[in-house]
Every structure is written in structure tokens, then in C-alpha cells.
Amino acid sequence: MSENPYLSVYTLTKYIKRKFEADPYLRNVLVKGELSNVKIHPSGHIYFTLKDDKSRIQSAMFRSAANSLKFKPEEGMNVLITGDVNVFEASGQYQLYVQTMQPDGVGALYLAYEQLKKELAKEGLFDARWKQRLPLLPRKIGVITAQSGAAIRDICSTIQRRYPLAEICLFPAIVQGPQAAPSIVDAISLAESNGSIDVLIIGRGGGSIEDLWAFNEESVARAIFSCRIPIISAVGHETDTTIADFVADMRAPTPTAAAELAVPSREELFERILERKRSIYKSFSHQIKQERKRLTTYQQSYPLQFPERLYRPFTEKLGGLDDRLLRSKNDITVNRKANHERLERMLSFYSPIQRIKEESRNIDLFSERLTRTMQIEMQKNSNKFNSIIRMLKALNPLDVMDRGFSIVYKEGNVVNSIENLEVGGTVQVRMQDGTLEADIKSIMLKYKEDNLNEQ
Template sequence: MDGNNYLSVNSLTKYIRRKFDADPYLRNVFVKGELSNVKIHPSGHIYFTLKDDKSRIQSAMFRTAAKDLKFKPEEGMNVLITGDVNVYEASGQYQLYVQSMQPDGVGALYLAYEQLKNELAKEGLFDARWKQSLPVLPRTIGVITAQSGAALRDICSTIQRRYPLASIVLFPAIVQGPQAAPSIVRSIEQASSYGSLDVLIIGRGGGSIEDLWAFNEETVARAIFSCKIPIISAVGHETDTTIADFVSDRRAPTPTAAAELAVPSREELFERILDRKRSIYKSFSNQIKHERKRLQHFQQSYPLQFPERLYRPFTERLSGLSDRLVRNKSELTVNRKAEHERLQRMLLFYSPEQKIKDGTKNASLLTERLTRSILQELRTKKDRFETSIRMLKALNPLDIMDRGFSIVYKDGNVSNSIEDFITGEQIQVRVQDGVLDAEIKSIRTNVVVSKFL
């Protein structure tokens, strides 16, 4: 068969794809199954395998559809999917292109809520160690809520009734719908940069989970956690619980309760002041009574009834010390006078002229003694020097040569034994007036020479 009649792989794949496109039953199909091999691409696309106990199909959910998901697809999750079935030409495989996805058996929002709650709890955003304490007497209170909502009216009326000294600063925000989370985050940032807020209330009235969903967004939770101002969360009614409630420093079941947490009651403060006043008055009264009793006790004591007996010992001691002072003064005067007279006599006896004469005489004696000592030392040193010269001269080998002796050198070293030499060896002989180079002709032992020829 002619090769031109064969289809290419690409042509066959395109033909199959057209068949998928033409089949209306492969459009907007509803499929349920279990997620497997879930891969969330950084671009926002999600790729996974949808399977049951008998079959599986490759699936893809592109970013435009995935951005509307309220929860995070995870391995093993059972889901309900709506999408189209078509062929992926590059691999020739058919796959499911997902348009929407929701959990099977539980609401998507509830699942997203649980997922984010668990994730933030693992990070420690709910830990009590991060919770800030509320001020006892706040001056300025910030409120983040809808500008026209009932929550704002409840908060303002409660604060004015309980603690009118506090001022209220509103940071209006959208609290429902797609733009709610970014709006709440911006308001938290504005409140953080305001500079003089003591406490911040964030909340709104009740509603469905969809209505309250902005307070379950991760961006809002992290903005609350990062805020340095103590935050009271007041979202919905008492039965409503959001992620913002867990992250905030305190949770109030309603906006009115949040205002009650933020400020003290005026009546309670008055009562506390009165109690403190009564306590202080009672304390001072008791102290005055105690001091009055002490005073009475001291007034009735023996020393205060006879005060002269207190200072009598000191008067007697003062008198004794005065007498001693007079006696010591007289004795000191007599002693100083005698010492003065003695020094005058010494000055008359030892006149400057006499001191000069005595000093001159002592100097002459010392000079004479020094001269004798130097001469004696010189004689001693001279005798020792002459003795050393005689000894050195006696030991000088050159003087020995004057008497006819000589010194034999071999290789520059002095040799004094025939065992150091061999016949025919060159040697040097040092005599009194020079050095002789010689050669050994023969070696004889124990030879007595009486006369040199």
C-alpha cells in the first residue's frame, strides 16, 4: 500500500480530538472520585489524577478556574468535579479539564476553613504566648467595620455609655464580598500606622459562613497577627467562630461584648474608686490610732517623766572631759617650753662655725683613710697581676721552644704520639722562629737521644 495513504500520529490525534469536541456528552460532565498525585504548579495550575477503585483519568485545572477554589486540593480527598473531556495532543491521552471542584460530603468553605485553621495552628499563630493584654483605661479605641453597619452603632453606643472618656477612631472597611479581605487588611495597616491607639476592635454583625468569609482569609489572619495593637475580634453572633477569632488577642461573641471588653464600666470605676477611698480612709484611721497609742505610751514612759536623768550622765562626762582638757593643755605647754629651751641650748653649743670645723676634720680623716685603702688595693692587684704573668710565661709553649723544643702538627692539629703518624706522611714542625714542612722517613719507638747531630 502506498505510504501516502497512512496517517501521521499528529493527524490521527487531531481526528480523535475532533471526535471528542463533537460529542456533547463530553461537555460539562459531572464526575466524582478521589484525588491522587496532586501537583499545584507555581503558575496556579493544578494537575492531578482522578480515580476510583477501577479506573483513573488524568485531570488539569487551570489557573483561571483554580483561583475560585476556597479550599486546597489534597491527596486522597473525595471531590465532585464539573469539566470537559478532551485529548491532550502532545501525549495522545484523553484527560479531564476541570471547571469547578467541591469536596464530596462536606462544604468547600468549611473544608477551606479547617485547612487554614490547622495550618495556622501548626505555625503557632494561635499560641497564648503571642496574646497581648488589653489596657485597663484606654484613651483611644480603633474600630474596623462597615461605616453604615449596626455593629458600629452598637460599639459606639456601648463605649459612650460605659466609658465616655475614651475617643473612637473609625477605619471603615468592606466586611462582605470579594473585596472584603483586602479592605480589612488595608484598614489594619492604617490603624497600625495611626500611632495612638490603645486597642482595636475588628468585626461585623452576624450572617452565613459566606457572609463572614472575609474573616477566614489567610491575609486577614496574618495582618491581625502582625499588628502591634491589642485586637478584639467581634465577628457575627456568639455561635459564629472565624479564623480572626483565634488569631486576635481577645474574642468577643458580639460587637457589643467587644466594646464591653475594651473599656471599663463607669459605674464600676466609681465603685472601685469609692472602695479605694474607703480603704485608704480606714487605713489612715488605723495608722493614726496606732501612732496615738505609741505617743501616749512614750509620754507615760519613765525617761520622759524625768528628762533630766537622761542627760545627767552626759553632763558629768562633759565636765570630766573639760577638766582633762585643761590639765592636758597645761602639761603640753610646759613640755613644749622645755623642749624649746633644750633646742636653744643645742643651737648655741653647735654653732655653724663649729659644725664647719668638725666637718672639715672628718673630711680630712675620711680622705686619708680612702687614700690608704686605694694604695693597698693597687698593691694587691699588682702582685696578683705579676704572679699571673709569671704563670702564663711558664706555660707558654713558645717560651719552651726557646729552650730547643718544637711542636708537631698533623692536618692542622697538634700530635704528640707516634701512633698518630705513618711513614711517608706530610707533617709540619713548629720551631722557635718558624714552621718546617717535613716528611716521615721512618718511625722508631723508645729511642733515647742524647745529642742531636
């Protein structure tokens, strides 16, 4: 017997897990129930609880299996599930690992269709305010459909019959199968980048919901909504309705009907032009009759019969105004002349001429006094300036040289003591008319000179 008969939790869990894996009845189990606590992880995994009125089981659907879902699992939804039952080692709980899931009682595609329709309607992608108007006379019509399908033949024949002036540009796309949605989105982008498409028809012939599913994809719906070109959706037959029909600017029951909506009828245009021509002719005829009637009325009117009577009152009024103007002019002239004479008398009475003369004499007196003061000050400053010049000239060492004196330099500096000199040295002697260089042969101190003088 082993000394340690106890198992670790991991070993026990591993053993139970192998028991689950070995049981064939726990493989590809078919289970139905209600979804609860649904959590869609950003990684794409889906975690939820599958329950009925008596029990529940934790479940997980990994991204590889979840990518095949056509609908979005929601709280309270009844589903049919295929999967394996196994143990999650980390928690020691058994759970259902889901491989497939479909709604219980309604098709997965139909449920996905209703879910996306509800979501896009909530976002406002179906609102009429976003719908673009179709051009009245398009020059270039783009068509997105299968290159070899019956839809393109019906569209081309209808446009050629109704409005042959329009140019048809085909943008081939896959309209059925897994690659259909990306192909349609790329075709819409290509048509928009063309830059010359006036209206775009997107469609195909009828079929089952699986055949038409590409036109129920969210990517196609958003590409149609964001396209700047007006789009006519022509998917399937009259009874078929796709998400693309709700998002498009106009919905046609068939490709042929889409072509009829895209272009006007040649006969209708001719009839419309003739009707417009008749309307214009009738309108102008009526207007001419009215104008002729007005002209006759004006010609027979009193002013045109007796035009002089029309302006006679104005002539009389003009004469009266001339008389009033002449009288007013004379009155104004007399008043202005009287005011002028009165002002002249007042001006002569209060004449400022005497005061002006007196102030002029004062100005002359002050000017003379100012001139005299300025001359005295200038003479005083001139004398002071000359005195300073003479003092500076007396102190100028260069002027001393004129009297026979000289200045001794050593290496550019003035020598003022023999202590700065030595026998054998060289000095420069500056005189009044030049500079000479001398060698020092002897130095005699001052007290020796005094002794020599005493002796």
C-alpha cells in the same frame, strides 16, 4: 491508493484528540474520586491523580480555575469534580481538565476554614502570649465596620452610654463580598497609621458563613496579628466563630459586647472610686491608730522617762578612754624621744664628714687637672686651625691679585691655555679691584717666547 499510507504519531494523536473534543459526553463530566499525587505548581496550576479502588485518571486544574477554590486540595481528600476529558498531545495520554472542585461530604468553605485554622494555629498566631492587654481608660476607640450597618450604631450607643469621655473614630470597610478582605486590611493599616487609636473594634452583624467569610481570610488574620493596636473581634452572633476571633486580642460575641469590653462603665468607675476612697480612709485610720499607740508606748518607755540614765554608761566609758589616750600619748612621746637620742649618738659615731671632705679635695684636684687638659687641647686645636687658615689664604687666588696678578675668563670659564683662544675673540680679565673686557689681537706660543728670549 496513497504511496505512503502510514500516519505520523502527531497526526494520529491529533485525530484522537478531535474525537474526544467532538464527543459531547466528555464535556462537563461530573466525576468523584480521591486525590492522589497532588502537586501545586508555583504558577498556580494544580496537577493530581483522581482515583477510586478500580481505576485512576491524570487530572489538571489550571490557575484560572484554581483561583476560585476556597480550600487547598490535599492528598487522600474525596472530591466532586466538573471538567472535560481530552488528550494531552505531548504524551498521547487522555486526562481530565478540571473546572470546578468541591469536597465530597463537607462544604468547601468549612473545609477551607478548618485548613486555615489548623495552619495558623501551627504557626502560633492563636497563642495567648501574643495577646495584648486592653487599656483601662481608652481615649480614642477605632471601629472597622460598614459605615451604614447596625454594628456601628450599637457600638456608638453603648460607648456613649457607658463611657462618654471616649472618642469614636470610624474606619469604613466593606464587610461582605469579594472586596471585603482587602478593604478590611486597608482599614487596619489606616487605623494603625493614625497613631492615636488606643483600642480597635473589628466586626459586623451575623450572617451565613458566606456572609462572614471575609473574616476567615488569611490576609485579614495576618493583618490583625501584626497590628500594634489591641483588637477586639466582634463578628456575627454568639454562635458564629471566625478566624479573626482566634487571632484578635479579645473576642466579643456581638458588636455591643465589644463596646462593653472596650470601655469601662461610668457607674462602675464611680463605685470603684468610692470603694478605693473608703479603702484608703480605712487604711489610713488604722495606720494612725497604730502610730498613736506606738507613740504612747515610746513616751512611757524607760529611756524617755530617765534619759540621763541612758547616756551615763557612755559618759563613764568616755572618761576612761580619755585617760587611756593621755597615758598612751605620754608613753609614745617618751619612747620617740629616747629613739631620737639613740639615733643622734649613732650618727655622731659614724659621722661621714671627714670622708666628705676627702672626696671634696679629690673633686677639686680632678677639676683642676681636667681644666688644664682642656686648655692644652684648645690651644693645640687653635694653632692647627690658624695654620689651616694661613694655608687657605695663601692658596686663595684673590689674594694673588693683590700682588698684581689677574685671572682671564672666557664666557664665564677660567682660561688656562691659549689653545682655547682665537684672534679677534673677547675675554674678561678680573683684577683685584674690578673686571675689564679685552679683544685678542695676537696669540704668541710659548716656544716662540723662549726663542725670542734666547736671541
